[in-house]
Amino acid sequence: MLARTSLRELRHRPLRTALALTGVAVATAMLVDMLMLGGGIQRSFEELLRSRGYELRLSPRGTLPFDTEATISGYAELRDALASVPEVAGVAPVLAYSISVETTDSPDEPQTSLRALALGIDPREQGLLRLLEGELPGSGEVLLDRRTIEETPLSVGDTVDLRVAGGLDVAARSGRARVSGIAEFVFSAREDRPIALPLEDLQSFSEMGDVVSFAMVRLTDGSEPDRVRADITARIDRVEVTTLTGIVTEANERLSYFRQLALILGSVSLVVTALLVGTIMAVSISERLGTIAALRAIGIPRMRILRALTAESLALCALAGLAGLGLGVVVAGVLEDILSDFPGLPQAVDFFVMRPSTLLLAYLLLLLVGAGAGLVPAWRATGLEVASLLHAEEP
C-alpha cells in the first residue's frame, strides 16, 4: 500500500517526474551504447573470422595477414609442404595487388574507371567472399564487388579492361577479362572496391611470379590449431603461422581503446544516473520528512517505509530504463552508420553489437544503481530520531 503511495507520488509531480525520467533515459541510452560498443567490435570481428572456417593464417615471416605488402615466394612449394601435414584439409591462397578496372569502349556508355584491390584466389578453396550472383571466376574472368556493380553500368557477362599504370620500376600492362559474377567481399572496408580473379591470372598479370600475400589453412575436424601451428612452423620457417585466436587477441589489443572508452563512459552514465535518482529522491523525501516521521511514530516498520521509497526510485528507473533501451538502440544505429566509415575495418564488422544479454545487463545495472541511489536518502530519513522530527514538523 505504501509502495502504491510512492508510485502515486511520482504521478503527483508530473514535471519533476518527466525531467527525471528523461535524464535517466538519456543516461541509460549512453550506458546501453557503451555496453554494446565495449567488446562489440571485437566480438563481431571474431564471429566474422570464425564464420569463414579457416583456423590458420600464413603470412610472410614476422608479419600478420594484410599487415604488409611483403609476399611469400614459392607458393607451389609451400602448398606441397602443407599438404604433407595430416591435419591440413585445404589451403586458400590470396595475392593482393592494386589494379585499375575500366569498362571496355562502348558507343552508348561513357567509359568508367576505378581503382581496385585485385585478389588472386583459388576459386575451389577460398574464404574471402560470398558469391551473390553468377559464378566464381575461371581463367580470364573476374568477380566484381556488389558495390562496384551498383556504382557502375557493369553487369555479369560484361567485359572489363584491367590495367597497371607504368612507373619507375613497373611496366604498364593491360588485359581483358569477363565478369563472371558478383560477390560480397567479407573482409573489405567500405572504401575498398575489391575484385577477385584466379591466382594464376593475377600472378601472371602482375608479373610477380609464384607468390602469395598470405594463405588461409583449413584443418580437419578435431584438430588442435595450436598444435598444427607449431608443426607447420617447425616444417616451414619462412612463414608466420597465426591461429584465429591469435588474430583475435591481436585485434583485441589494437581495439582496446574502444573498450576503455566504453568502460569510462558507461561508468560515467551510471554515476550520472545515481546522482540524478539520488538527488530527485533526496528532494522528494525531504519534502515528506514529516509524513515519514508520523509513519514511524504510529509504528510502521522502517523496512516497510524503506521498501516503499525504494519502489519509487525503482519505478523511476524501470520506466526510464525502458525508454533508455529504445533510445540507446536508435542512437547505436546512427553511430554505427558514422563509424562504419572508419578506415581499414571490414565493413562486415559492427561497432555496436546488440544482444539481449547486453540490454538485460544494462537494465539490471540501471535498476541496481537506481535502487541504491534511492536507498541512501531513504535510509537516512527513516533512521532519523522520530521525536525530534515530530518536534520540528509540528508547530
Added chain:
Amino acid sequence: MSPAGPARDTRGVIVVATDVTRDYRMSGSIVRALRGVSLSIPEGDFLAITGPSGSGKSTLLHLLGGVDVPTAGNVRFLDRDLGSMSVEARASLRLREVGLVFQRFHLLPMLTALENVELPLAAVGLGPGERRARAEERLVRVDLGDRLDHRPGELSGGQRQRVAIARALANDPAIVLADEPTGELDRSTSRSVLDLFRRLNDDGTTIVVATHDLELAEGARRRLEVVDGRVEA
C-alpha cells in the same frame, strides 16, 4: 503473536512514568525538557496535559507512547520497560498498542480515507478483506462512513482529524495519545473532536491529550499541567 499484539495487562494500568527526565542537546548545550515527572494512566482514563508552549507536554506524550525514551527514570507500558526495548520493538508496540493523533494530521495525501486507516492494519499483516472491513468500521465510528473514498485534500480540517483518529483506533490500541489535536481546527470543529474523544472514552478507550485548548482540557476527566518540565498538579 497475533496481529492484535501481545495480551493486555489486566491490572488496569496502561502506562506508568516514574521520575522521568528528558534532556536534549541543542546547539552544543543541554536543554532539560522534563524534570522528574511521575504519573500513572489507568485504563479508561481521559487525561488532558496542558501547559504553555515549550513546557514539555509533547515530550511527555512522546515518552508515554514510546516514541521517545527518557534520559533518566523509566516508563513502563503494559508493564514493559520502554527504555530497555529496541527502536523497532517500540515501533511494533506503538503499532499495536498506541494510537497517535497529530496536530497536522499527517495523512498520506495520495491515499483515500479508507486506505489511510488501512495502513496500520496492513502493517500488522491483516489481509485486504479484513483490513477493509475494520477500516470501514473505524471510519463509521468517527462519522465518516460517507467519506471512505475521499482523499485528504477533499476533506475539511475536522474530517481529516477524524480520519487521523480512525487511523489511531485502527489496531484497537490500549491508549490514544493526541498532540494538540485541535490546534489546526476552528472552535466548532474542535468541539466536535472533543465530543468524539468523549464518546470514544465512554466506550472504554483510554485517551491522553496534550493541548492548549482549555475547552478540550476541561472536557477531559483529568487534567495535569506541565510547567517548565515539571508537573504542577
